[in-house]
Amino acid sequence: MSGRQRTLFQTWGSSISRSAGAPGCNSGPERPQSPGISRAHFPPAAEAAEAQPESDDDVLLVAVYEAERQLSLENGGFCTSAGSLWIYPTNCPVRDYQLHMARTSLFCNTLVCLPTGLGKTFIAAVVMYNFYRWFPSGKVVFMAPTKPLVTQQIEACYRVMGIPQSHMAEMTGSTQAITRKEIWRSRRVLFLTPQVMVNDLSRGACPAAEIKCLVIDEAHKALGNYAYCQVVRELVKYTNHFRILALSATPGSDIKAVQQVITNLRIGQIELRSEDSPDILPYSHERRVEKLVVPLGEELAAVQKAYIQVLEVFASSLIQRNVLMRRDIPNLTKYQIILARDQFRKNPSPNIVGIQQGIIEGEFAICISLYHGYELLQQMGMRSLYFFLCGIMDGTKGMTRAKNELSRNEDFMKLYNHLECMFAQTRGTSANGFSTTQKGVKDKKFFYSHPKLKKLEEVVVEHFTSWNTQNTSEKKCDETRVMIFSSFRDSVQEIAEMLLQHQPLIRVMTFVGHASGKSMKGFTQKEQLEVVKQFRSGGYNTLVSTCVGEEGLDIGEVDLIICFDAQKSPIRLVQRMGRTGRKRQGRIVVILAEGREERTYNQSQSNKRSIYKAISGNRQVLHFYQGSPRMVPDGINPELHKMFITCGVYEPEKPRNLQRKSSHFSYKNGK
Structure with missing residues (x-):
């Protein structure tokens, strides 16, 4: 028997005999899939079969049977033999902060906050594996907010601890309800979105009382009535005996939000590390953050002045x-x-009744829309503003009253006609959702609708040119990656069109969410994963993304991150910054318009510092959950056992070949 098998065997307790006449020792097709299945479920032929000690699966099943035989209902299904140890893998270099966080998370509901790329998923895999061992009849659940993240995390966890794939399953909304019910019955480690979990809890398909460990990825989302909060509220109706491990790169946008996450997820302790924490410095690469402030320029300033005149009419x-x-x-x-x-x-004036109330509601609606356009103008430029206003004026946004009111405003119509002269052609879209004027017309002069676009272009071109100069490899620009973030799809498309002029030096692809808009078709989950795959492999060297690319997805090593807009929430910036500096030094460039956007960015940075200071310095600011369950029975104190775990080859579901008709900004094989 190999060293690995002996070590794994020993972790279940010395009382297990290889020659025990335990069920499941034959290697025939009747071997059960789940270690949580009781003895009565095994066929008689299996009970009579002799043990075959050379099979690792057989050894594991003998161990599981023996462990389950020892279970006591008083301990909530805890296996005392397995529970004498907790396993920590040495197949990856041991990092003290990860070891400490994993230990803490085993014994208390914990929110782990680590900068992206420093091993949150690794910690989760360790914790999940130990609960998988300790509770042989229990379920372990990993929730992530999006389907691509779910797909990514099941593979990542397998590569850390090697839980048999036959015991794991991925479930999404597209999985039929009857299939999910069978998966809940037969599998023990489940990866899914919180929406699926809520649905299955409400239908009774999820065996809530059997869940022993719940991992929540991107936990800062657990605000209000988000699905994460619903899951926890539903689970505690059935049982309080489960561990919660929450993961995030940042705890929240402000102290109030952090407290909400703590309360909603029943967090008893926060393990927080920032980029400057001494114990992670040896493992993190430098990330240079540069703030580039760009003046609005005469043309954009003139449009802004005209737009403010329109705002004054409706706000006044x-x-x-x-x-x-x-x-x-x-x-x-x-x-x-x-x-x-x-x-x-909430508090309408008694003098405002009936039709007056409706008029005021309409004026509020118009002002909210106009101020959204104002922010687009300042952050994204004149083209994004024009596309937004087009949606109002052509009726596609369904804002009939706003359209009528604006049509009667002379200042607005004058400005709208001016923008139409500048951008009407660029709004023409082909069947695949991309600008017909840009398609295949490389020599057409690009119009920079915001000075930030010119600055972005300079930074990207300079990066690839400098990289090629410094590196002698034939691949050159294939070896470096750039990722650009912008909050709005129209801006993403505009940036991609601009960079398309610089192929083959820059090979650009857009990356957006599922929903389809008028000017750009959404990406399905498979298409998102295909884009990420090609970006990692070098099919594209530049990715222009909306916020869908911020969270969690492993898009590979990126040397340059460009943020085209400021974010009020520090969460967004932290997520974006986490895309670089994983394996080598990274550079982050934040491009800001002079004035309001620059002030927004500065405030966001101040908020981030305040949160970290409040959590690290004075923990009395936050009120932690005091009822974290003791999952390990009294009198048992699992000892740390480090061991090398050899994982097999992960076999994902084979993706279908994607011929993406709507991906105009693709550049494959240098052609």
Whole structure:
């Protein structure tokens, strides 16, 4: 028997005999899939079969049977033989901070906050594996917010601890309900989205009382009535005897949000590390963050001035009615107007009744839309503003009243016609969702609708040119990757069109979410995974992405990250920054428009520092859950056992060949 088999065998306790007449020792087709199946489920032929010690699976099944035989209902299904140890893998270099976080997470509901690329999934895999061992009849669940993340994490966890694939399963909304019910019955380690979990709990398909460990990825999302919160609320109706491990690159956008996550997920302790924490510095590569502030320029400033005149007409009406208190119209935000509308709805003036109330609601709706356009203009440029306004004026957004009111405003129509002269041609879309004027017309002069675009172009071209100069390899620019983030699809498309002029130096591809818009078709899950695969393998060297590319997906090593817009929430920036600096030094460039966007970015950075200081310095600011269950029975204190685990080859479901008709910005094989 190999060293690995002996070690794994020993972890189940010395009382297990290889020659025990235990079920499941034959290698025939009747071997059960789940170690959680009781003895009564085994066929008589299996009970009579002799043990074959040379089979690793047979040894494991003997061990599982023996462990289950020793189970006591008083201990909630805890196996005392397996529970004398907790296993930590040495097949990856042992890092003290990961070991410490894994140990903590085994014995208390924990929120692990680690910068991206420093091993949150590794810690989760270790914790999941030990609960899988300790509770042979229990279920272990890993939840991630998106289907591609679910697919990625099941493979990542397998590569760490090697839980047999026959015991694991991935479930999504596209998996039929009857199939999911059978998977819940027969498999023990489940990877799924929280929406699927909520549905299966409500239908009774999920054996809630059998869940012993619940891992929650991207846990900062656990706010309000998000599906993560619903899952935990439903589970505690059936049992309190399960461990929660929450994972995130950052705990929340502010202290209030962090407290919400703690409360909603019943967190008893936070394990927080930042880029500057001493114990992770040896394992993290330097990430240089550069802030480039770009003046608006004369043309954009003139459009902004004309747009403010339109804003003044509609915002002034609300100010005069005393339902909008702030009077600094150029510095108002969409969010402030939404808050004012909510306040108006809660406490309407007794003088405003009937039709007047409807008029004010309509004016609020117009102002919210106009201020959204204002933010687009400042952050993304004139083209994004024009595309947004087109949606109002051509009726596709369904805002009939706004369309009529704006049509009667002379200043607005003058501005709208001016933008139409500049961008009407670029709005023409082909059947595949991309601009017909740009398709195949490389020599057409690109119009820079925001000075930030020119700066972005300079940074990207300079990166690839400099890389080629410094590296003598034939592949050159195939060996470096660039990722660009922009919050809106119209901007993503505009950036890609601009960079398309520089092929073959720059081979660009867009990356967006599932939903389809008028100007760009959404990506299915398989298409998203295919784009990520080609980006990692060098089919493209530049990826322009919306926020769908921020969270979790392993897009490989990226040397340059460019953020084309500022984010109010520090979570978004932390997620974006995590895409680089994993294996070598990384560079992050944040391109900001002078004025409001620069102030937003500075405030976001200040918020991030405040959160980390509050959590690390004075933990009394936060109120932690005091009822974390003791999953290990009294009197048992599992000892650390380090062992080398050899994982097999992960066999994913074979993806179908994708011929993406809507992917105009692809550049394959240098052609």
